[in-house]
Amino acid sequence: MNSEQLSWLIRRHGIEMTHISGGSHIGAVLSATDIVAVLYNDIADVDPRLPKKDDRDRVILSKGHAGAVIYAVLAEKGFFDIAELKTHYADGSNLSGHVSHKGVPGVEVSTGSLGNGISIGVGMAIAAKMDKKKHRVYVICGDGECNEGMVWEAALVSNHYQLENLVVIIDHNKMQSLDTCENTISLAPLAEKWHSFGWNVYDCNGHDHDALRNAFSKAKTILGKPSVIIANTIKGKGISFMENDILWHYRFPHDGWEYDMAVCELHKDKPEGVVDPYTPDGISNPTFPDAAADIGYDHTTSAGWHPTWYNAGNTEER
Ligand SMILES: Cc1ncc(C[n+]2csc(CCOP(=O)(O)OP(=O)(O)O)c2C)c(N)n1
Numbered sequence: 367m368n369s370e371q372l373s374w375l376i377r378r379h380g381i382e383m384t385h386i387s388g389g390s391h392i393g394a395v396l397s398a399t400d401i402v403a404v405l406y407n408d409i410a411d412v413d414p415r416l417p418k419k420d421d422r423d424r425v426i427l428s429k430g431h432a433g434a435v436i437y438a439v440l441a442e443k444g445f446f447d448i449a450e451l452k453t454h455y456a457d458g459s460n461l462s463g464h465v466s467h468k469g470v471p472g473v474e475v476s477t478g479s480l481g482n483g484i485s486i487g488v489g490m491a492i493a494a495k496m497d498k499k500k501h502r503v504y505v506i507c508g509d510g511e512c513n514e515g516m517v518w519e520a521a522l523v524s525n526h527y528q529l530e531n532l533v534v535i536i537d538h539n540k541m542q543s544l545d546t547c548e549n550t551i552s553l554a555p556l557a558e559k560w561h562s563f564g565w566n567v568y569d570c571n572g573h574d575h576d577a578l579r580n581a582f583s584k585a586k587t588i589l590g591k592p593s594v595i596i597a598n599t600i601k602g603k604g605i606s607f608m609e610n611d612i613l614w615h616y617r618f619p620h621d622g623w624e625y626d627m628a629v630c631e632l633h634k635d636k637p638e639g640v641v642d643p644y645t646p647d648g649i650s651n652p653t654f655p656d657a658a659a660d661i662g663y664d665h666t667t668s669a670g671w672h673p674t675w676y677n678a679g680n681t682e683e684r
């Protein structure tokens with residue numbers, strides 16, 4: 367499987383998992399999908415047969431509210447049964463809404479309280495250096511999460527200990543839960559901030575797999591300092607009516623138009639060789655939906671709030 371195929375499957379799982387569970391954060395899942403797909407497909411040294419092997423790379427999803435993205439990639443990579451994904455958010459399930467490591471092979475640490483992931487990663491990276499181990503630590507962090515003071519304490523410490531084995535990826539979708547980052551606590555100039563904290567900085571399109579692979583590969587060659595990849599992304603990427611719409615931080619794809627439209631849109635972009643793991647609920651053929659399919663008529667309240675740049679027609683604003 368290549369990373370594009372994997373990212374399609376992660377998006378498809380994300381839609382199904384949040385639809386079935388009525389769970390939040392699909393926008394955050396779709397935003398991080400390509401980062402996660404490239405990391406697990408082409409970069410991180412992890413093995414589903416030996417999830418605890420000593421020299422595995424450590425991956426932490428610090429923006430733990432996007433739990434579905436990490437569960438989906440781990441299931442696709444064989445860490446546990448894909449059928450378990452349907453239990454996401456259910457009472458008693460291992461796959462809780464925010465990321466849990468309990469009973470989930472491949473998850474290093476539970477997350478969801480924003481700001482903790484980099485600090486945990488710093489501890490792992492220091493330990494690896496002390497033990498002269500060669501594995502690397504990858505931490506995926508939200509941009510709104512960078513409002514947390516702990517992020518910057520961790521950035522200071524990483525520089526102090528020259529943690530070249532630590533790579534932070536910021537999912538820079540310019541939004542947080544209720545508004546833009548700019549309207550909440552401005553991060554700009556983000557790259558310069560990390561640079562001034564002594565980090566090696568890459569800035570790339572977080573949906574361009576080659577650009578992501580390139581940044582990850584370059585980070586492996588850096589000595590004496592940690593690396594941050596500022597991955598410019600779009601919240602809700604891949605489903606037109608979710609893109610850059612803050613509504614989809616918390617809203618789930620409801621029965622009817624929202625779910626059917628999301629599945630049909632994904633099917634328009636399905637890469638060769640990928641089989642949809644689900645029988646879509648309520649739509650017999652998402653490739654050629656017939657008159658009975660409940661798409662094309664938005665009878666829900668899904669028209670949401672967009673930032674001003676989006677309303678001006680510039681959906682690619684960086
Ligand atoms: C310490 C803490 N405060 C508040 C929250 C509630 N919360 C969940 S997601 C979120 C917004 C996160 O924004 P960002 O990091 O940009 O992630 P995105 O969803 O945009 O990828 C907030 C404030 C939390 N999970 N943890």
Ligand SMILES: [Mg+2]
Binds near residue numbers: 510538540
């Ligand atoms: Mg964000």
